[in-house]
Amino acid sequence: MLSRTADHLYWMARYTERAENLARMLDVNSRMSLLPQGAEILQQGWIATLTIIGLMDAFRQRYGAVTSSNVIAFMAFDRDNPLSICSCVHAARENARAVRGTLTSEIWETLNATWLEMRGTSLRSSNEEEVGSFFEWVKYRSHVARGVIQGTMLRDEAWHFTWLGTYLERADSTARILDVKYHLLLPRGEQAGGAADYYQWSALLHSVSAFEIYRRVYRDLITPRRVAELLVLRDDMPRSLRRCMSQVHMHLQSVRNAQSAETERRAGELQASLHFGRIDSVFEIGLHEYLVRFLGKVRDLGDRVSRDFLVSAAD
Amino acid sequence: MLATPYDEMHASDGDVREHEHYKTFASWLARTPGERVAHKRAEADTLFHRVGITFTVYGEDAGTERLIPFDIVPRIIPANEWKHLAAGLKQRVRALNAFTNDIYHSQEILNAGRIPAEQVLCNGQYRPEMQGIDVPGSIYAHIAGIDVVRAGEGEFYVLEDNLRVPSGVSYMLEDRRMMMRLFPELFALHSVAPVEHYPDLLLENLRSVAPSGVNDPTVVLLTPGAYNSAYFEHAFLAQQMGIELVEGQDLFVDDEFVYMRTTRGPQRVDVIYRRIDDDFLDPLVFRPDSMLGIPGLLAAYRAGRVTIANAIGTGVADDKSIYPYVPEMVRFYLGEEPLLSNVPTFVLRRKEDLDYTLAHLRELVVKEVHGAGGYGMLIGPAASKAELEAFRQRILRAPEKYIAQPTLALSACPTFVDAGIAPRHIDLRPFVLSGREVTLVPGGLTRVALREGSLVVNSSQGGGTKDTWVLER
Structure with missing residues (x-):
């Protein structure tokens, strides 16, 4: 197959998986924020997360204070952050679009629908309930994508x-x-x-x-x-x-x-x-x-x- | 101002009786509840969006994807009319291919004085690089999209020949698929000729023009990339034919052979169905700044190692300044009378045509000879005084860049609009394939101008599409 096609498929899969893992990572941290622990520990959790993804500096420049709401805004919804969930979902979809002729229509439709739905939602990063169900949704869509790949691909x-x-x-x-x-x-x-x-x-x-x-x-x-x-x-x-x-x-x-x-x-x-x-x-x-x-x-x-x-x- | 347009569904103006071939549909529509139809229309919208059948609009935000509106009232063509139309289209495309071959070889039609030589040889679409090159089967326009309209009493006229990279066939196929999904019962009531085998015909056609000596040719579709307005179609056709969809960066030329880069190393390519304009094909020969092309492609092409479809240089045959001579080509090359008429055309490089046009600007449609997609044209009856004056100045600056045609009363077909069902103007683009033989599937892309009174059907200008039914009996 074409090298470029393989490249797009590879990155389509990586970005889909990355969006899911980001959701998992953010979800666990925001859940911990509900535990009775010091604000300092919570903040350390976010700092560790940003550091290990390699985005601490970029975050500091754009948002300043490390709060749950800021980090989630940056890591989940910020389109200017190329490693946010939003950007990953978009990148997965763009890679799929570039090789849609190689994909089954179900795979393309799944990734396209995920992106369309994400584009259509506006969430407040400070609302824990909304944010929690957003992470669930991202994981769910990733499960669906994998299932469709499993179930339809040659x-x-x-x-x-x-x-x-x-x-x-x-x-x-x-x-x-x-x-x-x-x-x-x-x-x-x-x-x-x-x-x-x-x-x-x-x-x-x-x-x-x-x-x-x-x-x-x-x-x-x-x-x-x-x-x-x-x-x-x-x-x-x-x-x-x-x-x-x-x-x-x-x-x-x-x-x-x-x-x-x-x-x-x-x-x-x-x-x-x-x-x-x-x-x-x-x-x-x-x-x-x-x-x-x-x-x-x-x-x-x-x-x-x-x-x-x-x-x-x-x- | 305009004569009453031919009504595709009703027998005559003010008459509620339908043409025979529309009776079944009309009675179905009459007895189908409005809510069901409305529901189906909404469903079609959702499906088109989800499948991602979109096109990209130039001039808006980069990468803006829009849906081409789809209308559920089909455009129906009875068997006898199609028979005549199909014969006329094949005849025309044969003549156009013969003309292109002649121009790039002995130029007999110019020598015979049937077309002014400078009109052809000084045309920007004439490619001197192609002079004397033999192409397989002497075929240049392997895929031709001929725009046809009906005017007056329903006579077909050819409005335009698209011989470079005609697009739209994916909508013909998707519109049919959508109609069959939404209204299967309609297909049980009519015997609609199938069009679904178009990708097979196209692949067969492309394989038939492979360089000689190649037994099992590798065909690829060359696209400018995902941000091209017709990308959906490129991907769709490649998928339907089961061939690779390549970009310029995927191909390279080595020792006058073309290869594609694969995960297992280089693989020979024999036929390139290109959806990129000539100018961008080879930066060594054409535009040096092209990032879309393949350096050395023309050398491989000239050496006969690869077939490019459509051939380089077909623009010389579909240019609007050449269009007026197509009927003459049919007589010259085929010794036949043209079955399809041209729209009467004023060529503004001619003094008398220019004078007439300037005096009757308000009644005419003026087009740029190299323009496409409905950009850069004037529709006299719809233009304001200021627009007319501005266009007059543009014409005077460079009359040779323009042709003018009478404003045709394009036929109208009932169409769903906000206010209900109303007549809207339509055209038709059938796709003619030339290879070992000349073929076309019964149908084409019907475009509809959705704005009331508008004659511009281009999707970039707010046009929509309809499924086109050619009846088998």
Whole structure:
């Protein structure tokens, strides 16, 4: 298939997934703001979120004070922020529009309808109820998009590039969500306990749809180590790093070309380290350090996918 | 001022009796409750929006997407009228292709003095780069959109030949799909000739003109990109034909062969159905600032390694200053009398035509010879004094840039408007395909001027569309 087509499909999927993960990230933070905790902790949560997305400076310039309402206005609805949910939904739709001939009409109609509906709504970022249901809606539309892709798309190259984008983005997001929370919740060493901690960890699990899963898998107290294990190393956890990387590796094998061997090897290496890894060794390196390295590898894979397939060989 | 337009549905002015071919529809409309029809119209709007059948309007905010209004009253053409029209269209397109081939080779029609040579050779649409190049099958206009109107007692006239990158066929197909979805019962009552196979015919046609020696040609559709006004159509046709929709950046030329960049490396391209104007095709030969084209494409084309459809240089045959000579082409190349008439046309480079036009500006339609899309034209009867005067000055500055035609009383077809159903002027653009043979699907795009009294049907000027039914009996 055309390199440019593959590129649009890949980014269509990435932006769809990114919008969903942003909604998850913002949702968990705004839920925490309902807990009886100090304003300072809440603010730290927002600062950590903005920092890990890399938008702290841009936010400061445009909005100043770090308040829930400001951050949500910036990260959810601000069209001038290229990484806001709004901008991601729009970018997903524009990428789909550029290759609508390759998509099934259901996929195009789904992404187009999401954008049309978003364009038509005006929400107040200060209204918790509205904001909460907006995040739910974004997640729901992302589920719908994935379902339609799953249910209607031919299993050809287009399919593989779509999922490659989805899983690389998801790996990146899960690592960031975990890093923000881990950082924030455990400033020093690994100590758990207290009601506030419990709520924060459960909020984190909720944000990646893993709360019920945790209960089923561990049937025990929520501990940071197990949360990390679930989100890093479990193959049956759909948003875990391991799950994402085994999917990335699989789809890379399916689109293999003359120049992609090294990319495939690196994906395989990363997947193998997750496959055979133990949570103890993760904690020996330090979770934050581990996640930073992981994010670097995911970024490298993204760059390599672009180079090998999407902006294909020069004349 | 204007004669009463021919009424497509009713037998004569003031008469409530319908033409035979409209009777079934009229009685269906009469017995169908108003609410149901209104409901269906709203449904059509929603569906068109959701499917994203939009076009982009130039001059407004970049990337403004608008819906082309769709009217649910079909335009019906009885079998015998279509038969005559189709024969006339095929004849005309044959002659136009023969003319283009002649101009870029021996120029017999000029030598015979049937068309003034400077009219052709000094025309900005004449491409000297094409002189002496053989193209497969000597076909230049593989896809022709011929604009036809009915005037007077219902006679068909050709208003314009579109031989460069005619658009609109996707609306013909989508309008039909929409009508069948909204009103399946109407199709049970009529035997409407199908048009859905157009993409198959088009693909077959494009494959038939591949460079010789290519067994299984790769055909691509070349678009300027997602912000072009007709992008929806480009994507739609590529999808329907199952071919790649490419932009200039996806193609490159190596050793006079054209390749597309794919995820598995370069792949040969044999036929390019281009929806980009000549000027933008190859920055090495035409506009050097074009970001849309492919450097070296013309060299590959001249070497016979790739077919471009429509060919480069077809503009010389559909220019409005050449239009008056098309009937002469039919006689010259085919030795036949034209089956379809031209609209009488004044060519303002001729002194006597210019004088007449300036004296009768109020009654005439004046068009720029290179204009398209309804931009830059004057409709005398609808213009204010100031507009007439301004246009008079423009004509005087460069008369050779204009032609003038009498204001035709375009036929009118009942159409849904705010106040209910009222007659609105329409035209018709059938699409004629030329390859190994000349074919066309029974139908075309009917455009309707939605503003009362307006004669401008272009979508960029507030026109809408209707489904076009050619009856099989």
